[in-house]
């Protein structure tokens with residue numbers, strides 16, 4: 001079976017983790033600071049704070065802005081649940097805005113409507129889904145004009161570019177994830193990036209039990225710190241990110257050129273963007289049958305995501321949403337991800353194309 005995701009761990013990561021273990025400084029330490037410095041440099045941004053997960057990164061950003069209980073945060077219904085759960089952690093209210101059926105990202109036109117309907121909204125949380133940047137010109141215009149905070153969820157988009165500019169640098173702050181299946185990994189882990197000294201200071205307190213100095217606790221914080229062990233993996237993975245993304249892009253280009261089956265729709269990449277293909281997501285009418293065909297031929301696949309967030313029980317139980325999100329709901333019924341990761345061999349991606357093309 002060709003796996004849908006597969007972290008690529010080399011001798012470099014193994015050596016660096018061994019170094020940490022031998023040093024006996026296992027919790028937060030030098031490697032964490034080094035990872036933060038390299039990550040900030042990579043994005044060319046002032047501050048980066050390493051945390052225990054992408055979810056923790058999102059929570060820390062919300063808390064630092066701050067997003068207060070009852071505040072409205074406009075966001076996409078088509079994402080992993082973590083993005084809007086971070087809104088719930090603050091007692092705030094996610095207002096879901098439908099996606100653009102081509103990019104799968106939040107629709108700027110729908111966002112403009114939602115801002116009119118919710119003039120009291122506090123922030124916009126965009127997710128660069130599957131590695132494709134959201135429509136940042138329109139989104140930045142709308143957030144600036146309406147004085148809304150802009151938060152970017154870059155958990156799937158390390159190194160993705162919008163008009164040559166890296167995602168994670170457009171808003172007040174951005175969250176990255178280094179979960180095992182992401183474009184780069186630290187096992188588990190995350191990063192908050194920002195150019196605001198104030199947000200950086202608050203995030204650092206929040207992720208470390210609200211400490212302003214040792215054993216001086218100013219606010220209610222959490223233990224969201226990253227360990228030296230995870231940072232060691234992250235440092236080595238970050239060095240390989242360019243190469244990993246290039247591999248994903250080449251795999252995707254091969255798919256665009258060679259997948260010729262009228263029964264599947266390929267993902268769309270606008271000219272102004274560099275998509276980093278965290279996932280390569282097809283659409284098809286009879287998904288169950290398509291997945292069975294892939295599986296029988298040894299090609300792993302996954303459904304990202306089978307349900308929109310506001311239809312999850314957690315959200316239905318809490319909120320009485322009356323809106324509909326037709327584009328997101330349609331995509332949930334039709335989407336299938338096929339392997340595109342950097343670990344695929346040429347033989348494998350050629351084989352995947354053959355299997356997809358033979359689906360009838």
Ligand SMILES: *Cc1c(COP(=O)(O)O)cnc(C)c1O
Pocket residue numbers: 053054055056079080082083127153155156177178179188189190
């Ligand atoms: C993975 C992911 C997260 C959460 O990251 P974790 O490190 O798993 O906590 C948040 N948002 C999106 C879009 C993700 O894909």
